[in-house]
Amino acid sequence: xAIRLFITGGTFDKTYDEITGRLVFQDTHxxxxxxxxxxxxxxxxxxxxxxxxxxxxxxxxHLVLENxxxxxxxxxxxxxxxxxxxxxxxVLGEARLAKAIVLTGAMVPYAFGSSDGLFNLGSAxxxxxxxxxxxxxxxxxxxxxxxxxxxxxxxxxxxxxK
Amino acid sequence: xAIRLFITGGTFDKTYDEITGRLVFQDTHxxxxxxxxxxxxxxxxxxxxxxxxxxxxxxxxHLVLENxxxxxxxxxxxxxxxxxxxxxxxVLGEARLAKAIVLTGAMVPYAFGSSDGLFNLGSAxxxxxxxxxxxxxxxxxxxxxxxxxxxxxxxxxxxxxK
Amino acid sequence: xAIRLFITGGTFDKTYDEITGRLVFQDTHxxxxxxxxxxxxxxxxxxxxxxxxxxxxxxxxHLVLENxxxxxxxxxxxxxxxxxxxxxxxVLGEARLAKAIVLTGAMVPYAFGSSDGLFNLGSAxxxxxxxxxxxxxxxxxxxxxxxxxxxxxxxxxxxxxK
Amino acid sequence: xAIRLFITGGTFDKTYDEITGRLVFQDTHxxxxxxxxxxxxxxxxxxxxxxxxxxxxxxxxHLVLENxxxxxxxxxxxxxxxxxxxxxxxVLGEARLAKAIVLTGAMVPYAFGSSDGLFNLGSAxxxxxxxxxxxxxxxxxxxxxxxxxxxxxxxxxxxxxK
Numbered sequence: 001x002a003i004r005l006f007i008t009g010g011t012f013d014k015t016y017d018e019i020t021g022r023l024v025f026q027d028t029h030x031x032x033x034x035x036x037x038x039x040x041x042x043x044x045x046x047x048x049x050x051x052x053x054x055x056x057x058x059x060x061x062h063l064v065l066e067n068x069x070x071x072x073x074x075x076x077x078x079x080x081x082x083x084x085x086x087x088x089x090x091v092l093g094e095a096r097l098a099k100a101i102v103l104t105g106a107m108v109p110y111a112f113g114s115s116d117g118l119f120n121l122g123s124a125x126x127x128x129x130x131x132x133x134x135x136x137x138x139x140x141x142x143x144x145x146x147x148x149x150x151x152x153x154x155x156x157x158x159x160x161x162k
Numbered sequence: 163x164a165i166r167l168f169i170t171g172g173t174f175d176k177t178y179d180e181i182t183g184r185l186v187f188q189d190t191h192x193x194x195x196x197x198x199x200x201x202x203x204x205x206x207x208x209x210x211x212x213x214x215x216x217x218x219x220x221x222x223x224h225l226v227l228e229n230x231x232x233x234x235x236x237x238x239x240x241x242x243x244x245x246x247x248x249x250x251x252x253v254l255g256e257a258r259l260a261k262a263i264v265l266t267g268a269m270v271p272y273a274f275g276s277s278d279g280l281f282n283l284g285s286a287x288x289x290x291x292x293x294x295x296x297x298x299x300x301x302x303x304x305x306x307x308x309x310x311x312x313x314x315x316x317x318x319x320x321x322x323x324k
Numbered sequence: 325x326a327i328r329l330f331i332t333g334g335t336f337d338k339t340y341d342e343i344t345g346r347l348v349f350q351d352t353h354x355x356x357x358x359x360x361x362x363x364x365x366x367x368x369x370x371x372x373x374x375x376x377x378x379x380x381x382x383x384x385x386h387l388v389l390e391n392x393x394x395x396x397x398x399x400x401x402x403x404x405x406x407x408x409x410x411x412x413x414x415v416l417g418e419a420r421l422a423k424a425i426v427l428t429g430a431m432v433p434y435a436f437g438s439s440d441g442l443f444n445l446g447s448a449x450x451x452x453x454x455x456x457x458x459x460x461x462x463x464x465x466x467x468x469x470x471x472x473x474x475x476x477x478x479x480x481x482x483x484x485x486k
Numbered sequence: 487x488a489i490r491l492f493i494t495g496g497t498f499d500k501t502y503d504e505i506t507g508r509l510v511f512q513d514t515h516x517x518x519x520x521x522x523x524x525x526x527x528x529x530x531x532x533x534x535x536x537x538x539x540x541x542x543x544x545x546x547x548h549l550v551l552e553n554x555x556x557x558x559x560x561x562x563x564x565x566x567x568x569x570x571x572x573x574x575x576x577v578l579g580e581a582r583l584a585k586a587i588v589l590t591g592a593m594v595p596y597a598f599g600s601s602d603g604l605f606n607l608g609s610a611x612x613x614x615x616x617x618x619x620x621x622x623x624x625x626x627x628x629x630x631x632x633x634x635x636x637x638x639x640x641x642x643x644x645x646x647x648k
Contacts, residue, residue, distance in 0.1 A: 011345060016433065016436050018335075018431040018480050019480045039303035040302035040303060040321075041304060083345075107342040108342050113435060114435065118280045119280045121284070125303050126289045127288045129289075140203075141203040142203060156200075159202075178595065273599060274597055275437075275598070276597065361626075364626035364628060364645075440522060443604045444523070446605035447609065447611065448612075450612035450616070454612070463524075465523055465524075481526055
C-alpha cells in the first residue's frame with residue numbers, strides 16, 4: 001500500500017544548533033525514524049517546507065492542500081507543528097478529498113531523548129492504513145477527526161471539543 | 163476506548179545486566195514507553211509472563227488466550243518475542259474471539275538506543291483501535307492477519323506468506 | 325578524595341519545555357549523570373544558580389568565587405555555560421586560591437541525545453583529581469589554564485590564545 | 487599532545503545483533519564517541535582485537551604490551567573488557583614502560599542508553615594527559631594504579647585492594 005509522507009517542520013524536526021544555542025530546522029529526521037522503526041511500508045517522503053507551525057501562513061496551508069490533492073497516493077501522512085495542526089487539518093478536511101490524511105507531530109523534538117516523535121510516527125502510519133477516507137489528527141496514541149479536535153495548551157495534549 | 167495491554171516479554175523488554183553481562187528480563191518498559199508517547203488512551207497493562215519467545219510453551223500460549231478471552235476489553239495488544247509471535251497469533255486467531263487483538267514486539271531491546279520498540283508500540287495501539295475484530299501482527303509499520311504472516315529470519319522482517 | 329561540584333546552569337542543564345517550546349532550566353541533570361557514569365567518587369553537589377552564562381553578572385561570579393573559597397574541599401568542579409566560562413575562570417584564577425578548580429559545560433544540552441555533557445563531566449572530574457592547584461577549563465577533551473583559553477565562537481570549540 | 491588509543495573490545499563495544507538476538511562485536515564505537523565528546527585532542531585510534539575480555543589470552547595481552555611499547559606516543563589509552571582489565575594492567579605495569587597508560591571500559595555497552603562508556607572515555611583521556619608515567623585503571627570516575635585495583639564482581643565496581 002503506497003503512502004505519501006509530507007514534511008512541514010514543527011517541533012518534530014527541530015535540532016539544537018550548538019553555535020547559536022537555538023532550536024532550528026536542518027534536514028528532517030523522518031528517514032532516520034523510518035529506519036529505526038524498521039519500516040517496510042512503501043513510503044515516499046517529500047519535504048514541503050520546514051517551519052514552526054506558528055509561522056505557517058494561509059498560503060502554506062494551501063500548498064499542503066494542493067500537494068495532498070495532486071499526490072498519486074490515496075493515503076497521506078503530514079508531519080506538522082502542534083500549535084496550528086488543527087488549523088491545517090480544517091483546511092484539508094473542508095476540501096473533502098477522497099483520501100485518508102493523518103496529521104501528526106511531536107511535543108518534544110525527535111533529537112531529544114524524551115521525544116514522543118517515534119511513537120507518533122508509528123501511530124500515524126498505522127491509522128492512515130486502517131481508517132476510511134477523511135482527515136485526522138493522530139497524537140497521544142489517539143486519532144481525532146479534523147472537526148472534533150483541539151489542542152489543550154495548558155496540558156500540552158490533544159482532546160475532543162467539549 | 164478501553165484497551166488491554168498484555169506483556170509476555172520478548173526482546174522488547176530485555177535489559178542488560180551489568181553484573182552478569184547478559185540480556186535478562188526485569189520489569190517491563192511499557193509504562194515508561196506509554197509516558198514517552200504522551201499516550202492518553204485508557205490502557206490497562208498486565209504482565210502475564212516475562213519470557214524469551216523461543217521458550218514459550220503451549221501452556222504459556224493458552225494462558226495468553228485465556229486472558230484475551232476473559233478480558234473485559236474488546237481491544238487488546240500483546241507484546242511478544244518475534245521468534246514465535248506468529249505461533250501465538252495462530253493460537254489466538256483460531257479461537258475466533260469477537261475482539262481485535264494485535265501482537266507486536268521489537269527486533270532490538272527498547273533499552274538500546276536503536277530500538278524499534280516505541281515505533282511498534284505506537285503502531286500496535288493504533289491498529290487495534292481502527293481494525294475490525296480479528297488477530298493481527300503489527301511489525302515493520304505493517305499489519306498482517308494472523309493466517310498470512312511469517313518472520314523472515316534472514317532479513318529479520320515480517321512478511322506475507324508466498 | 326572529596327570533590328565539590330558547583331552547578332551554575334548553562335547549556336549543560338537546559339531542558340525542553342514542551343508547553344512553551346522553549347529551552348529552560350529545571351533541576352540539574354548532574355546527579356543522573358553521575359549515576360550513569362557509575363561514579364564512585366565522594367562528590368558533594370550544590371546548585372549555586374541556574375542561569376544562561378550570557379546573563380551571569382559580576383555578582384554571580386563573585387558568588388561562585390566565595391563558594392569556592394569557603395568550600396571545605398580542595399578539589400572543585402564548576403558546571404558553567406560556555407559563552408562566558410572563560411570570564412568566570414578569570415575571576416577564580418585571579419583569586420589564586422590554594423585549590424584545584426575545573427570549569428566545564430556542554431555545547432549541547434545533556435537531555436539531547438547528541439550532548440557532549442557526559443564526556444565533559446567525566447573529563448572534568450578526572451582532571452580535578454590529577455592536576456596541581458590552579459584554575460582550569462576542561463572542554464573538548466582538553467584542559468586549559470584559565471589565563472590561556474578562549475572560546476572560538478565560529479567553530480564552537482575552546483582553544484589557547486594565539 | 488599526541489595520544490594513542492588502542493581498542494581491544496569488551497562490553498564497551500558490544501552491539502545487539504537483531505538477527506541472532508546476541509551481543510556481538512562489529513566496529514568500534516570509539517570514533518563516534520570522540521565526535522560526541524567534541525574531542526579536539528590529537529588521538530590516533532587503532533583496533534588491536536575485538537574480544538570479550540574473558541576470552542583474552544596471554545598472547546593477546548602481550549600483543550597489547552608490544553603495541554604500547556612500540557607506539558610513538560608517550561600517552562596511551564586502552565579500551566578493555568572489565569572482567570580481566572586488571573590482569574592486562576598487571577602485564578603492562580610489570581613492563582615498566584616510560585609511558586602513561588590508562589585502561590578503561592564500560593559496565594554497559596555504549597549502544598545502550600544507560601552506558602557509562604562516554605563518561606569513562608572522557609575520564610581516561612583526561613587522566614592520561616595529567617598523570618605521570620605508569621599504568622592505571624580509570625573506572626567509576628576514579629583512577630587506580632595497576633598494582634592496587636580489583637573488580638568487585640558483586641557490586642560491579644572497581645576498588646583498591648583491602
